[in-house]
Amino acid sequence: MVAENYISLSINPLNSSDTLAHAIEEMLHHGTQSLPVLQDGEFLGVVRLEDLENQLDDLQSLSSLTPELFRPAYVQVDSHELEVISAFGVFKCDVLAVLDRNGLYLGSIQASELLYAFAQAISFKIPGGAVVLELASADYHLSQIAQIAESGDARIVALYITEIPGSNRILLTIKLNKENLDGILQTFERYNYDIRAVFAQTKSAVDLMQRYNLLMKWINI
Numbered sequence: 001m002v003a004e005n006y007i008s009l010s011i012n013p014l015n016s017s018d019t020l021a022h023a024i025e026e027m028l029h030h031g032t033q034s035l036p037v038l039q040d041g042e043f044l045g046v047v048r049l050e051d052l053e054n055q056l057d058d059l060q061s062l063s064s065l066t067p068e069l070f071r072p073a074y075v076q077v078d079s080h081e082l083e084v085i086s087a088f089g090v091f092k093c094d095v096l097a098v099l100d101r102n103g104l105y106l107g108s109i110q111a112s113e114l115l116y117a118f119a120q121a122i123s124f125k126i127p128g129g130a131v132v133l134e135l136a137s138a139d140y141h142l143s144q145i146a147q148i149a150e151s152g153d154a155r156i157v158a159l160y161i162t163e164i165p166g167s168n169r170i171l172l173t174i175k176l177n178k179e180n181l182d183g184i185l186q187t188f189e190r191y192n193y194d195i196r197a198v199f200a201q202t203k204s205a206v207d208l209m210q211r212y213n214l215l216m217k218w219i220n221i
Helices: 020-030 049-053 081-091 111-121 142-151 182-190 205-218
Strands: 034-039 042-048 074-076 095-099 105-110 128-136 156-163 169-176 194-201
Touching: 020 034, 020 049, 034 095, 034 105, 042 049, 042 095, 074 081, 081 095, 081 111, 081 142, 105 111, 128 182, 142 156, 142 169, 142 182, 182 194
Parallel strands: 074 095
Antiparallel strands: 034 042, 095 105, 128 169, 128 194, 156 169
């Protein structure tokens, strides 16, 4: 799934000519802490409720705000869902704009809606397997990993990153919705990924997590 699939139908962007009072009212109405702002149809950035409430004059227009209050909180329309979740954490906003490759605003994603949909998707009732990779932090590229999984007709349904203390390396645990991982493992090896462990989930998520915890204990993390 990509960003386009999570665009909310309930979130309307603000206009740069809107007053701060109107923007605050819209955020309270939608139950969000942030909203995107457009000017003549072009994306300016995302403003946060906290920043607006700190302004002295709530009758001034959004266009009068200083540039740093407009956060570049957006994702590309074809961004992987895990990249979208990561972007929410990076920008500290609960609404992200979705832009096409030409920078055209297409809509917004609300964190609560995305996380609900994602939680449904990664239900541990879903059968599948998991693989643990060790790699340098600088070599972590989610798009490549997702592409490898998809090339093996699998989908990433959960992903966990664990830092290895005293090093610049990480352990990447990937849960996939497929039990036979042979082809995917061969591709990881071809891309020189260090495979530390492989788990086939045939009983339950509890069993998987027990074995994962044993692995963490074994490597003294």
